[in-house]
Amino acid sequence: MKAWAAEPPRVPFRQVAIANRGEVAVRIIQACDEMGLGTVLLHSEADIHTRAHRLAGKTICIGPAASSASYLNIEATIQGALAGGAEAIHPGFGFLSENADFAAACERARLNFIGPPAAAIRKLGDKVSAKKLAQQLGLPLVPGYEGAQQDLSLLLAKAKEIGFPVIVKAAAGGGGRGMKVIRRDDEARELIESAQREAQSAFGSPQVFLEKYLERAKHIEFQIFGDVSGKVIHLFDRECSVQRRHQKIIEEALSPSLSADVRRRMGAAACAIAEVAGYRSAGTVEFLLQDEQFYLLEVNTRLQVEHPVTELVMGVDLVKAQIKTALGEPVFAEREIWAPRGHALECRIYAEDPETGGLPSIGRLGLVRWPEGPGRRFDSGFESGDEVSEFYDSMIAKAIVWDETRPRAIAKMLTVLSQSIVFGVKTNIPLLKEILQHPDFVRGTMTTRFMDQHFSAPLRLDPLDEAELRFVKSLAQKTPRAYRSSEGGTNPGNLLHGVSPFNSHWRGV
Amino acid sequence: MRIEAEFKGQVDVVEAEWIAGRLWYHWRGETRVWEPSQRRGRGSGEQIAREVIVAPMPGKVTKILRQIGDPIQAGDLILVMEAMKMEYSLRAEVAGRIGRLECQVGEQVSLGKKLAQIETESEAGTEPKVDGAMK
Structure with missing residues (x-):
């Protein structure tokens, strides 16, 4: 099926603009470097002292810290890309990555959008339209309401009709923002309104939809890829059942929960919906699985945060595959046999305080150290001396490990987390270690309610005993106060009091 | 080092x-x-009164649900804040009336800033409580 064949021919490019930040910006810059392509980082005022800013070939500040004025600003992004001499844009994930208007605006500006065609984003990225398409194909869906009518009274009535618990979601969303579970009638109004506000602020549209909430479901997703041949293949599955407030925390490939038959049927369903929509580039089809029954959840028309676990078990580079596809080059040989090998795990490192149940922790980073080694990968956007600000989401890094079996991968991850050091902001590392040792996780029987069931209370770290306190006090005396691990770094202090590069908008262009 | x-x-x-x-x-x-002197109250040195709702993190105030003088029941939602793209609900378990509101919708507030004060009839009360909005 070649639904996109009518598109204008792809122009080759040598310079790629990165419309994103943090670790994914670093990931894209590194892929471009390896392919001999130039890079232009389009960043906000708040992101000067970050790893991506140091690694990019060129940097252009496109606006102030607030995402709405920078990373979500289509006009500023396109102007910045053109001014930087870029001929293509990689949107990463989040921000504008699933915005069909942005993809279309790139095409109009003769910028090659590294991702699916705008039409495919419209068909699949919008959850309501994706569900319609799935219905036409006869794919199983969770009961719900996805109408355009958004009056509060109607939504409340529909929620009651579906039957609690009901989940309310941003129609244009992803990443857990604007998603709430309503368990009782009397909290429905407050939660729907809250979801609408989060949807508006994160995605620019207050549209929400309602869905029956499955209590014992696992979150399983399939990595799909459409290359220039027009064929869509899948690169097997990931399980991301460990979520808190609908934000994924730990992901793995493959899922420990799928029988060969269910895996085959889910994979076929994932490819079918993508091929019908004329999909090209990397994408993810998300499902819920309960009692051997699977339901299509949504399609993410972009690279996924957890793409590294697939890369490790499949031996592929999804970002380079995206770039090659945008260049019009074939990626996958026709007869190649795709077989996953071993097991990969990813832990998202969030800047948050586990003792408060996950409130954001911000500040300037001191020592940051990841224990490199075979089968270990660290995707990180920050280094010592960088500032973790309150303007963006709290993920500062991802630790990814590969080993021959799932138990060995878990053991490796526990070692890695114990040897990882982040000073200056608190992180969820202590929580991650608890999760990895929980019997439900070890058995692979966790559901999307796992965190609510076992980790709803803030973590309690053991207080120091007398001997330990003496040790820490002697440590405090021996540690020189003037020493900074970031000395020699590029951050002169509080970035917001420095000279804004926005004031010299086009300088260095 | x-x-x-x-x-x-x-x-x-x-x-x-x-x-x-x-x-x-x-x-x-x-x-x-x-911390050499284990201080009480997140981030700030001063003792935080029980009837005061302070910002538990830096972020933006996105909604104020009560006005000055409004009677408050235990567990009522007073304010909604947003930080790092997530919403957080700020509740007070202490019953009374809203005595002062020291923030506005859309205001960017720093960690520990006093946002609202509840006037209680008795001395009894509990600490302001914060939880994730999506429990």
Whole structure:
């Protein structure tokens, strides 16, 4: 099926603009470097002292810290890309990555959008339209309401009709923002309104939809890829059942929960919906699985945060595959046999305080150290001396490990987390270690309610005993106060009091 | 930096660093923070009164649900804040009336800023409570 064949021919490019930040910006810059392509980082005022800013070939500040004025600003992004001499844009994930208007605006500006065609984003990225398409194909869906009518009274009535618990979601969303579970009638109004506000602020549209909430479901997703041949293949599955407030925390490939038959049927369903929509580039089809029954959840028309676990078990580079596809080059040989090998795990490192149940922790980073080694990968956007600000989401890094079996991968991850050091902001590392040792996780029987069931209370770290306190006090005396691990770094202090590069908008262009 | 210190007769080598008056150290597989004088109240030195709702993190006030003078029941939602793209609900368990509101919708507030004060009829009350909006 070649639904996109009518598109204008792809122009080759040598310079790629990165419309994103943090670790994914670093990931894209590194892929471009390896392919001999130039890079232009389009960043906000708040992101000067970050790893991506140091690694990019060129940097252009496109606006102030607030995402709405920078990373979500289509006009500023396109102007910045053109001014930087870029001929293509990689949107990463989040921000504008699933915005069909942005993809279309790139095409109009003769910028090659590294991702699916705008039409495919419209068909699949919008959850309501994706569900319609799935219905036409006869794919199983969770009961719900996805109408355009958004009056509060109607939504409340529909929620009651579906039957609690009901989940309310941003129609244009992803990443857990604007998603709430309503368990009782009397909290429905407050939660729907809250979801609408989060949807508006994160995605620019207050549209929400309602869905029956499955209590014992696992979150399983399939990595799909459409290359220039027009064929869509899948690169097997990931399980991301460990979520808190609908934000994924730990992901793995493959899922420990799928029988060969269910895996085959889910994979076929994932490819079918993508091929019908004329999909090209990397994408993810998300499902819920309960009692051997699977339901299509949504399609993410972009690279996924957890793409590294697939890369490790499949031996592929999804970002380079995206770039090659945008260049019009074939990626996958026709007869190649795709077989996953071993097991990969990813832990998202969030800047948050586990003792408060996950409130954001911000500040300037001191020592940051990841224990490199075979089968270990660290995707990180920050280094010592960088500032973790309150303007963006709290993920500062991802630790990814590969080993021959799932138990060995878990053991490796526990070692890695114990040897990882982040000073200056608190992180969820202590929580991650608890999760990895929980019997439900070890058995692979966790559901999307796992965190609510076992980790709803803030973590309690053991207080120091007398001997330990003496040790820490002697440590405090021996540690020189003037020493900074970031000395020699590029951050002169509080970035917001420095000279804004926005004031010299086009300088260095 | 690497520091050697003695623990139960053995010398341990530990990464440690002072940042803004607090000692960060990584010891026996864990990163911890130690404050020389374990202060009460998050971030600020002063004792936080029970009837005061303070910002538990830096962020933006996105909704104020009560006006000055409104009667408050235990567990009522008073304010909604947004930080790092997530919403957080601020509730007070203490019953009384809203005495003062010291923030506005859309205002960017810093950690520990006083946002609202509840006037209680009695002295009894509990600490302002914060929870994730999506429990």
